[in-house]
Every structure is written in C-alpha cells, then in structure tokens.
Amino acid sequence: MDLGQRTDDEQTKLWNGPAGRAWVEVQPVLDQMFEPLEDLLVAAVATGAGSRVLDVGCGTGGTTLAVARRLGAKGSCTGIDISDPMITAARARAEREGTPASFIRADAQSHAFAPARFDMIISRLGVMFFADFVRAFANLRHAAxxxxxxxxxxxxxxxxxxxMTTAERAAAPLLPNIPARRPDAPGQFAFADQRRVRRILQESGWAGIDIRPIDIACTLPETELVRYLTRLGPVGLILHAADDRTRAEVIEVVRAAFAPYVHGAEVRFTAACWMVGARAPS
Structure with a gap:
C-alpha cells in the first residue's frame, strides 16, 4: 500500500484504521504472495550469526513467526509495527501456533529500544514509510x-x-481522486533509487552497505484477485466509501486490467525489489 502523500500522524491513523484492518483480512493471501521474500530473509537469518532478531514493519507477523520457528530455542524474534490491528493479529497467530515470538506496537522510528538489544534486524517491505528515514535507521542502529x-x-x-500499480491506472478514469504518487515521499516506492537508500544508511551510521536487485516470482490464487484489488492499495481505500454502482464499475474495469497476469487458476507477477544489507560498525 502506498501512503506517500500522508503525514506521520495520518499514517498512524490509517494503519490503525481501514488499511490495517484490510491487511488483517487479506493476511493469508499476502502471506502466500510474499512467501518467496520471506524465505530470503529466513535464509539470511539462518546463515548469519544473529540470534536476537528484530523484524521491522512486521505487519501480521508472518516473517517474524517464520524466523522464530527457524531459530527455535537458539534465539528469539521480535516484530514491531505501528498498526494495532496487525499487531493484535500477529500476537493471536503466535499464541495459536505456540511460537515464542514477541510483538511491539510502536513506531520503530521513535521507539525507545534498549541499546544494543538485537544482533540482526530484518524487514520485508516494511521500512519505506518512515517520516524521517535517517532518524529511523539511526534508531535501529541504536538498537543493534x-x-x-x-x-x-x-x-x-x-x-x-x-x-502493483495496475489497479490505480485502470481505475483512474472512474476515480479521479486517487492521490498521485510522489517518488520522494514515504511510501511503497520510496526506496526506488538505490543511491538514496545508500545515503540514508550512511547518514544513519550503518556500514558495509550492499544493495542488489532481485526479481522474485510471486503468485496468488485467481479466486482471491478481486478481494485483493478491492481492499488494498489506493483503489481499495477509496472503494471503502464508494457507492455500489461505482464499486461495481471499478471492479469490472480493474479486474479486466489484470488479465495479462492471470494464468488459469493462478495470478503471477514479478516483484522487482532491492535486497539491502549493512552492518552496525564495531
């Protein structure tokens, strides 16, 4: 979801309102979609030396729980997120599973972490929404x-x-109030420029910075596509308040726009991402 036009207070309100509730509702679909990204982070933890892991922007806790299961009794994993609905869902999942992960409902940019608490910090698509990126990564450095x-x-x-932008492009003629994306604002694509990412990490005290492009095949069931596109992202947020006629028109147009990604019972797309690594200097 892109919240790039919103202030920090507005983001807090949204993630604790319709956006957060939508992510909880669609959690199984999102977990399936982004499992390949989760697997990369779990593998990084498994091959690293970290045993006390922090998962930033953990959402409903999928990656946090996967890491905790992988570490077992050898370590621990803590998730942090600004969204109360998502953290509540994450805690409930951990309790159902009996997985000893812990969760903090707070803004990682300003949360008073105990110093030098974690020996590995990870995030799956959760660090692009801070109001002040340098301050946020400096605070994470303090916790490392x-x-x-x-x-x-x-x-x-x-x-x-x-x-990721098919829905808003297709719906634009029907929903002229869709907010325009600003590449320099906090939001989904805020880290598109790797030079900017490198500068943020350098200014916040991280060293050994390594930024590599990865292209990951992701899927979701075709039967979940309409639920996905009507609940998440800018279009999903607007449809929460749309009248029935507008909603039906938008769904018809947007669903048709996704046709190139539909292959029988499966929706397939490529997630073009950065895999970013760094270390806290000694």
Whole structure:
C-alpha cells in the first residue's frame, strides 16, 4: 500500500484504521504472495550469526513467526509495527501456533529500544514509510549490537513493478481522486533509487552497505484477485466509501486490467525489489 502523500500522524491513523484492518483480512493471501521474500530473509537469518532478531514493519507477523520457528530455542524474534490491528493479529497467530515470538506496537522510528538489544534486524517491505528515514535507521542502529547485520527487502521503482500499480491506472478514469504518487515521499516506492537508500544508511551510521536487485516470482490464487484489488492499495481505500454502482464499475474495469497476469487458476507477477544489507560498525 502506498501512503506517500500522508503525514506521520495520518499514517498512524490509517494503519490503525481501514488499511490495517484490510491487511488483517487479506493476511493469508499476502502471506502466500510474499512467501518467496520471506524465505530470503529466513535464509539470511539462518546463515548469519544473529540470534536476537528484530523484524521491522512486521505487519501480521508472518516473517517474524517464520524466523522464530527457524531459530527455535537458539534465539528469539521480535516484530514491531505501528498498526494495532496487525499487531493484535500477529500476537493471536503466535499464541495459536505456540511460537515464542514477541510483538511491539510502536513506531520503530521513535521507539525507545534498549541499546544494543538485537544482533540482526530484518524487514520485508516494511521500512519505506518512515517520516524521517535517517532518524529511523539511526534508531535501529541504536538498537543493534556492534557488528549486527541489517537485511531488508524494499520495492524498486513503480515502473519496474507494473502489477502493483495496475489497479490505480485502470481505475483512474472512474476515480479521479486517487492521490498521485510522489517518488520522494514515504511510501511503497520510496526506496526506488538505490543511491538514496545508500545515503540514508550512511547518514544513519550503518556500514558495509550492499544493495542488489532481485526479481522474485510471486503468485496468488485467481479466486482471491478481486478481494485483493478491492481492499488494498489506493483503489481499495477509496472503494471503502464508494457507492455500489461505482464499486461495481471499478471492479469490472480493474479486474479486466489484470488479465495479462492471470494464468488459469493462478495470478503471477514479478516483484522487482532491492535486497539491502549493512552492518552496525564495531
């Protein structure tokens, strides 16, 4: 979801309102879609030296729980997110599974972490929404031990991710109030420019910065496509308040626009992302 036009307070309100509730509702679909990205982070934890892991922007906790299961008794994983509905869902999942992950409902940009608490910090598409990126990554650096690893995945540009903007492009003639994306604002594609990402990490005290492009095949069931496109992203937010006629028209037009991605019972697209690595200097 792109919240790039919103202030920090507005983001807090949204993630604790319709946006957060929508992510909880569609959680199984999103977990399936982004499982390949989750797998990359779980593998990074497994091959690294970290045993106390922080998952930033953890949402409903899929990656946090996967890491906690992988670490077992050898370590721990804590998720942090600004959204109360999503953190509530994450805690409930952990309790149902009996997985000993913990969750913090807070803004990682300003949360008072204990110093040198974590020896690995990860994020799956969760670090592009901060109001002040340098402040946020400096705060994460404060929470990291000396030599701690940072590994996160972020979207590359909107142009490289046409699946992610199909709904708003198709719906634009019917929904003229869809907010325009600003590439320099916090939001889904805020980290499109790897030079900007490198500068943010350098200014916030991280070293050993490594930024690599990855292109990951993702899927979701065709039967879930309409639910996905009507609940998430800018179009999903507007449809919450749309009248029945407008809603029906938008769904028809937008569903047709996704036809190139539909292959029988499966929807397929490529997630064009950055895999970013860094370390806290000793």
């Amino acid at each position: 031990t000396e030599g701690a690893q940072l590994r996160f995945i972020a979207w590359r540009s909107a142009a490289e991710n046409p699946f």
